[in-house]
Amino acid sequence: MNNSILKNSFRFILLVIVQVLVLNNLNLFGFLNPMIYIIWVFLFPIRKSKSLFLILSFLLGLTIDFFSNSGGINAGATLFIAYIRLPILQAVLKKSDFDYLLFNLRAISFGKAFTFISILTFIHHFIIFSLEYFSFNSYSSIIYNTLLTSICTIIISILSIILFTNKK
Amino acid sequence: MQQLIYFFRKFKYFLLFVLLEIVAFIFTIQHHSYHKSKFINSANSITGGIYNSANSVQEFFQLKKDNRLLIEEITTLKNSINTVNINKTRDSFKLYNSDKFRQKYQYTFAKVINNNFTNRNNTLTINKGLNQGVTSDLGVINSNGIIGVTNSTSKNYTTVLSILNNSSKINARLKNSNHFGTLTWDGEDYNILQLIDIPRQAQIKNGDTIITGGKSAIFPEGINIGIVNSFKFENNQYKTINIELFNDMSNLGYVQIVKNLERTEQLTLEKESANE
Known part of the structure; x- marks a missing residue:
């Protein structure tokens, strides 16, 4: 119990620091800044209280917003993927093989985990860039940025999940 | 009353979600209007x-x-x-x-x-x-x-x-004449800015220097901005004038x-x- 709280708080702080100090200044190919802090949303235990999860996701986004002076963009997007995480997970896995209590992202097959992460990342990035550009005229920039940054984020998220979490 | 409580209980996660989403949206709107981002900023x-x-x-x-x-x-x-x-x-x-x-x-x-x-x-x-x-x-x-x-x-x-930035509008003029316009950014390249509202009487050539105009009460007049990179002259009007900055905005000390x-x-x- 305590172990899980410690683990998640540590992950929260570490992801914020890495995101803000390293990845926001990465500028891959001149403009790509992957947003890997959403790994926290993927890995948060499902059996925990749902309202706590929503509030913490909101705070995670808000912390990133504080650092990057972006209003409530990250908070809104992170909250949204936190809310739709369970329905997406239920849709990706068939309901029969969905173990509510002992769910572990590493335990499900790679293909399903990949689909789950990709869907959430695309939605998150699409909300972020739509709110940032905030105009229908720049839809081409929004889609272009969403696609490229998402690919980058998905690759880095999957690699870090494989490297830094243990398979039980 | 009973039904109201039942309703709140049934949809409590959804209501929490909507509430927080509204808060985030308010912050976003404030962020898009210059001078109102009082709360969420990195100045703390x-x-x-x-x-x-x-x-x-x-x-x-x-x-x-x-x-x-x-x-x-x-x-x-x-x-x-x-x-x-x-x-x-x-x-x-x-x-x-x-x-x-x-x-x-x-x-x-x-x-x-x-x-x-x-x-x-x-x-x-x-x-x-x-x-x-x-x-x-x-x-x-x-x-x-x-x-x-x-x-x-x-x-x-x-x-x-x-x-x-989308909200940034700075008064700028040509160095060799007093025709002034507004400096904006289209979000494409961080080295290229756009000068708009230049009157059609102005004579512009590629390589002309652009400096700040003294119209605003913020910048002193005559600070260098950049040079004209390319421009379009259509229907007797200047369409887009691209300004290449002297400054490297990616490397500021x-x-x-x-x-x-x-x-x-x-x-x-x-x-x-x-x-x-």
């Missing part, structure tokens, strides 16, 4: 402090470049001092009266501790704040040109609305904050004459 002591300590490491690797910039600026300043001396020997100082020596602009230096340039709306954080006399609406420049306008301030940190000491006087006068 925690985020400012973290950026400051991370920056002191990076600073070490920039020493060589910073030294070169300093020596360049000292050389320019020395050259300008020499011109002043020449004028004195010609007795032209007699023409000056004490009004001319009144200080109009006050400069403070600061260090950029956080800089972004890849988003649509970019901001910077600098390590001077209210304690050092920095308030909002002051111009931020360095030796190569303009950088932005200060936005929110805390005791020791200030956020700067970069010229690479020390900057100067310009305080216009006569700003309130100018704004009050303009307001009074507008009311008449």
Whole structure:
């Protein structure tokens, strides 16, 4: 119990620091800044209280917003993927093989985990860039940025999940 | 009543979600209107402090470049001092009266501790704040040109609305004529800005220098911005004029904050004459 709280708080702080100090200044190919802090949303235990999860996701986004002076963009997007995480997970896995209590992202097959992460990342990035550009005229920039940054984020998220979490 | 409680219980997660989403949306709207992002910004002591300590490491690797910039600026300043001396020997100082020596602009230096340039709306954080006399609406420049306008301030940190921002509109003019326009950014390339509202009488050629116009009460007149990179002239009007910046916005170290000491006087006068 305590172990899980410690683990998640540590992950929260570490992801914020890495995101803000390293990845926001990465500028891959001149403009790509992957947003890997959403790994926290993927890995948060499902059996925990749902309202706590929503509030913490909101705070995670808000912390990133504080650092990057972006209003409530990250908070809104992170909250949204936190809310739709369970329905997406239920849709990706068939309901029969969905173990509510002992769910572990590493335990499900790679293909399903990949689909789950990709869907959430695309939605998150699409909300972020739509709110940032905030105009229908720049839809081409929004889609272009969403696609490229998402690919980058998905690759880095999957690699870090494989490297830094243990398979039980 | 019973049904109301039942309703709240059934949809409590959804209601919480909607509530927080509304809060996030309000912050986003505030962020898009200049001067209202009072709460969510990196000018507070925690985020400012973290950026400051991370920056002191990076600073070490920039020493060589910073030294070169300093020596360049000292050389320019020395050259300008020499011109002043020449004028004195010609007795032209007699023409000056004490009004001319009144200080109009006050400069403070600061260090950029956080800089972004890849988003649509970019901001910077600098390590001077209210304690050092920095308030909002002051111009931020360095030796190569303009950088932005200060936005929110805390005791020791200030956020700067970069010229690479949707809400940034800066008065600029051609160096060789007095036709002025507004400097904006389309969000594509951080080296290329757009000059709009230039009257069609203006003669523009590629390579013309663009400087700040004295129309705004923020920047002094005549600070370098960049050169004309390309432009389109259609239907007897200038469509888009692309300006290539002198400044490398991706690589900013020390900057100067310009305080216009006569700003309130100018704004009050303009307001009074507008009311008449």
